[in-house]
Amino acid sequence: MVNHDRRGEPKKGGVVLSERTYEDRPNLWKRLLKQWIFLALLVFIAVFSVTAPGFLTVRNIRNIISYTSVPLLLALGQTFVIISGGIDLSVGAVLGFCGVSSALILKLVWDATGSVGFSIVAGTLSGMIIGTTLGAVSGTMIAKLKVPPFVVTLGMLGIARGCTYLLTSGRSIIGLPIELARIGNYRIWGVIPITLVVALLLIGISLYLLNMTRMGRYTYAIGGSETAAIRAGIPVARYKILIYALSGFMASCAGLVTLARFGTGSPLAGVNSELDSIAAVVIGGASLMGGIGTIFGSVVGALIIGVLLVGLVLLNVEPYWQMVSVGVILIIAVFLDQVRNKDRVQP
């Protein structure tokens, strides 16, 4: 808290911060509670904590975090894409492709050098490079060749998933060093899963990129009105490529997290998870028309999907209701945002 004197003058610093502004600025909690979806998450957690046996245990919280981390990482990249007015349907397939290709490279390097540490570093880096490259390729086709994002990324979905099956003949890649699974399932002080650390790190990077950099501002600008962005002199094509490359990078990280957690490169990893990532972003308040969305919202959206799934399993609710519930929340989320944004000036 800044130390004020009676007249509202701060004792240090040049900027005058009046007493009134300080009082009026809502604190973090008030701002969070304004986000109805965050409230919904809290309500779900509260209800499940009381009703679902085993929900509020360390093991289960870890379970929710570990599961949510993958759609969450995909949703981080997807947030940028959706805010820019695009969509990335390829994230699940890129996840799968990066997972198996880094598993293969890891194994090759391990066989060649015999060094576990070096092979894991090589596998991780090459996975990230492959994912980012695939994303950049999609982005280039969207930005330079003007093919709609839906089509390009749907094509990339097929290409990446098909290549994954070709690379593996459909079988999981096994015989990876045991240290890989040890890292993937490592818990700091025996409690905090490594996946949480990775997720927090990438959330931090995303928050920084979206809110504090030129890239973030341009992402909103492109999604708000691409024509206006071009007229304002924003290099739209370059930033679009960058946005899809970022989405590819996040997908590769999700692939690496999956690879390390399960200790095997499965060609089935990430099937259908693009839908979860889109649902998380939309539940989090982003508009598929572009220009609107936050990292915080997407994180909450992903958590809602994870919490609902686990809570309903623990309550032994018939599994079909899980699909129904996520579907209902998705539509309510979009509907409420429509109502909220009704008064907004249309671009």
Added chain:
Amino acid sequence: MRTLKMAFLLVLLVAVVGLVGFGKKYTIGFCPGIVTNPFYIAMQHGATQAANELGIELIWQGAQNWDFSEQTVILNALIARGVDALILAPTDPEAIKIPLQEAVDAGIAVITVDTDINDPDAEIRLTSIASDNVLGGFMAGEALAEAIGFEGEVALMGAMVGVTSNELRYEGFRAAIAQYPDIEIVASEYSQEDQAKAAQQMQSVILAHPNLLGAFAVDTPTAHGCAVGVRNAGVEGEFVLVGFDAQPLEIEDLQAGLITMLVAQAPYAMGYVGVQLAYDYLQGFLPEFPGDFTTGFYVITADNVNDPQTQKWVYLTEPPTK
């Protein structure tokens, strides 16, 4: 008097503890590969039947997609709920091992059904109850070979690449056909479990290979799709289509003459035996398992499809009421 009172209370206490102990209800978590498939719904019927007979609480929870990370989160939730035993149809024989090890570490007995994990020394799971899928594919191959007179062109209509049970059936089918040098597999297609895709693929394969005599469709959506493809291609009655599994719509196709024969698995038995064995283990009856269990097959043709015996092998589409 006081001693008598104490003795009485003691007896009461023992009785209560004994009753509670006797009435202890085991909770068994059962996690199928995917909840929407009649194969697993038939398995759910078997498991529910056994659970009702034995007075066990059965928690039937599975993923909505064929996805090992979704299955893992459900598996972990069942561990967190504190089930006594876990029965699981693994979606990936490797990836699911680490989460299953967690269950074992938490003191939960693990049994696999339908598909096994890669665990030859049974260090993780107690036992596995499944069809011998190589044998099933082999039986289908043999039946197809016989029906076409041991020579000519056939097609392999697969579903998924990478799903163990499917892969094993391909393997068995190819091994059976390899016995006959005059039979050639001229096409292999993968429907991704999509009926419409299978129909289109079957039709294209028949068009591309005018001498094609028959095909093996590896699972339900593929078999049903291929049946539609056979009808569209106008070769019904002369084309030999061997399907796998026995879902109601496949039976209809068989009765309509589109499918020649079906190799049916026994999901009901897998569910029933799974729960029974888990119970036996929890009761201490089966400290050592003799080995893995295979549940066998039943071949359904136009000749036996209306037998009451055959009807018992048809899979179910409605989940049991609790």
